[in-house]
Amino acid sequence: MTDVVLPCLNEAAALPWLLDRMPPGYRPILADNGSTDGSPAIARRHGARVIDVPDRGYGAAVHAGLLAADPDDGVVCVLDADGSFDPADLPRLAGPVRDGEADLVCGRRRPATRRAWPVHARLGNAVLAHRIRSDTGLPVHDIAPIRAARRDALLALDLRDRRFGYPLELLLGAARAGWRVRELDVTYHPRAAGTRSKVTGTVRGTLRAVADMRAVLAR
Known part of the structure; x- marks a missing residue:
């Protein structure tokens, strides 16, 4: 059974579609970051298994989900809970990690529509x-919003960012550790109706994410 960490803050509109499309053998762990909409x-x-994550932030939710994942299976996936990714893509990403062909497989977003x-x-x-x-030589064109890796290896990177800089810190940490990183195309869908991105949906969210990522690069 492969655990799938879903960092979540108020994604009630997206969850039924997302969870109903989870592939056989993939077990969702909703890392809830203080939802007030019944998520x-x-x-x-x-x-889904639900864990409460009192510390706010994307990185905090992902880290808590990794800690809650089953250590025996080894491979763990992470994807957003907003319905922008199809869980049917997860076996394609997890496969090279499970087969020992890659240490980290990231999804490269290919938008289904302009919006x-x-x-x-x-x-x-x-x-x-x-x-x-340019800085690391990693063959990536996206900041890994959907990905697969081995749970113990991810935890061993000892990532510290608990906000929106987490995906960027992950790629930099993977490069320092000499990981074999592969990127696969995934379709990027519009978010579920009635929901708004925590990053691009507001000016405040965008500025906060930029500040978090600048802090990671500065470190």
């Missing part, structure tokens, strides 16, 4: 990815 109850009704990925967010992602390629 935990919905997740439980659709078969799925705002232009300003796409450009910001491209700038960061270019810097990572």
Whole structure:
């Protein structure tokens, strides 16, 4: 059984579709970061394990989910809980890790529609990815919003960011550790109706994410 960590803050509208499409053999762990819209109850009704994460932040939710994942299986996946990714893609990402062909497999977003990925967010992602390629040599074009790796290896990286800088710190840590990193195309869908991105949905969210990532690069 492969655990799937779903960092979540108020994603009730997306969860039924997302959890109903979880592939056989993949077990969702909803790392709830203080939802007030009933997300935990919905997740439980659709078969997910729910853990409460009192420390706010994307990185805090992912880290708590990794700690809660089953250490015996080894491979763990992470994806957003907003319905922008299809869980059916998870076996493609987990396969090379399980077969020993890669240490980290990241999804490269390919937007299904123009509104799925705002232009300003796409450009910001491209700038960061270019810097990572230049500084580390990793063959990445995206900041890994959906990914698969071995649980123990992820924890051994000892990542410290608990906010939006976590995915960037993960790639930098993987490069320092000499990981074999592979990138696969995944379709990026518009978020579920009635939901808003914590990063690109507001000016405050965007500025906060930029500040978090700048702090990671400064370190």
